[in-house]
Amino acid sequence: MACKVSLTYSGLMRGSDLTLSYHGTPVVHAASISLAPGQVTALVGPNGSGKSTLLRALARLHKPDSGSVVLTPTAGSTDDTVDAFALSHRDFARRVTLLAQSRPTPSGLCVRELVEFGRHPHRGRWVRGDENGAASVARAMEMTGVADLADKQVDQLSGGQLQRVWLACCLAQDTDVLLLDEPTTYLDLRYQVELLDLIRDLADEHGVTVGVVLHDLDQAAALADVVVLLDGGRVLASGTPQQVLVSDTLSAVYGIRVDVETDDATGHVTARARGRHNSAARVIRTS
Numbered sequence: 001m002a003c004k005v006s007l008t009y010s011g012l013m014r015g016s017d018l019t020l021s022y023h024g025t026p027v028v029h030a031a032s033i034s035l036a037p038g039q040v041t042a043l044v045g046p047n048g049s050g051k052s053t054l055l056r057a058l059a060r061l062h063k064p065d066s067g068s069v070v071l072t073p074t075a076g077s078t079d080d081t082v083d084a085f086a087l088s089h090r091d092f093a094r095r096v097t098l099l100a101q102s103r104p105t106p107s108g109l110c111v112r113e114l115v116e117f118g119r120h121p122h123r124g125r126w127v128r129g130d131e132n133g134a135a136s137v138a139r140a141m142e143m144t145g146v147a148d149l150a151d152k153q154v155d156q157l158s159g160g161q162l163q164r165v166w167l168a169c170c171l172a173q174d175t176d177v178l179l180l181d182e183p184t185t186y187l188d189l190r191y192q193v194e195l196l197d198l199i200r201d202l203a204d205e206h207g208v209t210v211g212v213v214l215h216d217l218d219q220a221a222a223l224a225d226v227v228v229l230l231d232g233g234r235v236l237a238s239g240t241p242q243q244v245l246v247s248d249t250l251s252a253v254y255g256i257r258v259d260v261e262t263d264d265a266t267g268h269v270t271a272r273a274r275g276r277h278n279s280a281a282r283v284i285r286t287s
Contacts, residue, residue: 012034012035012036012037012071013035013069013072013096013177013209013211014032014033014034014069014070015031015054015067015068016032016067016069016070017030017032017067018030018033018054018057018064018069019064019067020050020053020057020064021065022053027048027053028050028057028230028234031234031235033211033238035058035177035209036209036225036226037208037209038208038209039209039226040199040200040203040224041210041211041212042212042219042220042227043211043230044213044227045229045230045236046231046254049230051228051230052182052213053233055179055213058084059096060092070082070083070084084096093120093121093173094122094175095175095177096175096177097170097177097178098170098179098180098181099166099170099179099180101182101213105162108155109154110150110151111141111149111151111152111157111165112137114154114166115165115169115172116137117169118136118140118168118169118170118173118174119136119137119172122174132174139171140168140169141168143168143171144164144165144167144171144198145164145191146165146168149161159186160186160188163187167180167195176207176208176209178202178208178210178211179210180210180211180213181212182214183195183212184219192219196219196222199223200223212224217250217271220245221269221271222268224241225240227243227244227245231253236249245260245269245271246260254273256273256274257274259272
């Protein structure tokens with residue numbers, strides 16, 4: 001479904017030489033990543049490779065030991081390049097939103113009320129007026145297929161429904177940078193496909209800058225313009241799906257034979273892990 005996104009700052013998000021630690025132990029080492037307007041960048045890698053931690057750093061939820069995260073406007077903009085960590089919470093939230101891997105299930109709220117939380121950065125400190133709020137909330141609910149649940153209590157939703165409501169909350173925020181951490185979790189096949197289509201539409205039709213952690217390599221290959229492969233907290237490869245999703249590389253990273261096939265007509269890449277039962281090849285997943 002066509003949608004209108006309110007863009008006020010369309011530009012590049014760049015993390016440079018980021019070293020990130022938990023309790024003093026580095027888990028991401030001098031990682032650099034760029035997210036460009038109108039492109040989907042997918043972070044992939046085995047469990048513990050640092051992909052979600054790196055995404056959280058871009059969202060300012062994990063302060064780096066060293067390195068930087070900056071927002072750079074596109075050519076012709078009058079905005080200046082800014083340090084993401086120097087922005088106020090409100091200013092950052094007007095530019096960047098994150099759909100986290102897990103969120104609490106609030107009680108006492110209906111779906112519409114939860115989605116309305118996405119409009120908080122657009123409301124004045126002392127004035128609650130939000131001229132575009134109602135339209136943004138309605139559009140976000142329709143885009144994510146939860147409009148018919150608007151009056152239902154959030155704590156009565158299934159996991160898949162709740163995931164889509166949280167995504168609607170992010171879309172209602174009307175930011176130029178959208179970060180998603182394993183967004184297809186809890187979704188059945190139909191809503192996985194529809195969500196990935198929506199992400200692609202946001203990039204293609206509205207120039208949104210998208211960074212997404214995915215555990216399904218085939219989904220990353222089909223969705224992303226750029227794939228960033230992490231292993232052991234380091235960026236091992238970055239480029240197009242055809243450049244990064246290479247059999248020898250994936251086999252070494254995941255510790256299992258991974259066959260990669262490329263469709264000559266479409267260029268689409270398919271990655272399949274081979275176990276002991278080779279006749280029953282399975283698409284590799286690293287959730």
